Amino acid sequence: GEDVEQSLFLSVREGDSSVINCTYTDSSSTYLYWYKQEPGAGLQLLTYIFSNMDMKQDQRLTVLLNKKDKHLSLRIADTQTGDSAIYFCAEMPWGGYNKLIFGAGTRLAVHP
Amino acid sequence: GAGVSQSPSNKVTEKGKDVELRCDPISGHTALYWYRQRLGQGLEFLIYFQGNSAPDKSGLPSDRFSAERTGESVSTLTIQRTQQEDSAVYLCASSPQDRGLETQYFGPGTRLLVL
Numbered sequence: 001g002e003d004v005e006q007s008l009f010l011s012v013r014e015g016d017s018s019v020i021n022c023t024y025t026d027s028s029s030t031y032l033y034w035y036k037q038e039p040g041a042g043l044q045l046l047t048y049i050f051s052n053m054d055m056k057q058d059q060r061l062t063v064l065l066n067k068k069d070k071h072l073s074l075r076i077a078d079t080q081t082g083d084s085a086i087y088f089c090a091e092m093p094w095g096g097y098n099k100l101i102f103g104a105g106t107r108l109a110v111h112p
Numbered sequence: 113g114a115g116v117s118q119s120p121s122n123k124v125t126e127k128g129k130d131v132e133l134r135c136d137p138i139s140g141h142t143a144l145y146w147y148r149q150r151l152g153q154g155l156e157f158l159i160y161f162q163g164n165s166a167p168d169k170s171g172l173p174s175d176r177f178s179a180e181r182t183g184e185s186v187s188t189l190t191i192q193r194t195q196q197e198d199s200a201v202y203l204c205a206s207s208p209q210d211r212g213l214e215t216q217y218f219g220p221g222t223r224l225l226v227l
Contacts, residue, residue, distance in 0.1 A: 042218035102154035
């Protein structure tokens with residue numbers, strides 16, 4: 001079956017790097033996503049990676065994909081208080097063009 | 113431009129009543145999705161509309177749930193005879209293409225509380 005798991009909580013100091021981890025079970029996943037959810041707001045797509053890539057960098061964000069271990073991570077460099085939010089990992093299974101499978105989300109708290 | 117909008121933003125209802133949730137997708141987006149997010153959990157897929165094709169209803173949890181969409185416009189999600197376990201945030205997303213690869217745009221959600 002399809003399952004996406006994330007740790008529930010991460011606390012970091014402002015200016016440090018944050019690393020949010022995710023594991024998934026469906027080896028046929030085509031795309032993997034990171035979404036950000038701030039209080040009272042909808043989900044905002046942060047970045048995505050195609051399954052044949054192992055790394056993608058976008059400004060302060062770095063996504064690493066280990067397809068063998070089915071492990072995805074999101075690194076946020078120089079974490080700021082505005083980065084405090086819930087981060088969701090999601091996968092799109094092969095043939096599943098019409099839905100995403102989400103993890104439960106990781107709450108990132110940034111403190112001074 | 114305007115994003116995906118949903119109404120109401122909050123809804124409190126009594127067990128057994130029917131509720132109707134509305135989603136206005138981004139203009140021109142052919143694909144529309146409904147998800148449910150229970151407290152502390154990830155999003156569960158409910159239903160998907162793509163143009164005039166038959167919707168994918170595989171995620172609807174029971175026959176009390178139904179959704180409609182006319183063409184490529186507004187969608188309504190109806191929950192009949194609500195139960196307390198229906199309490200959740202209901203999120204709508206739209207996408208400009210049927211594959212929705214990196215482009216599912218989410219609304220702010222409707223927070224439903226069933227007493």
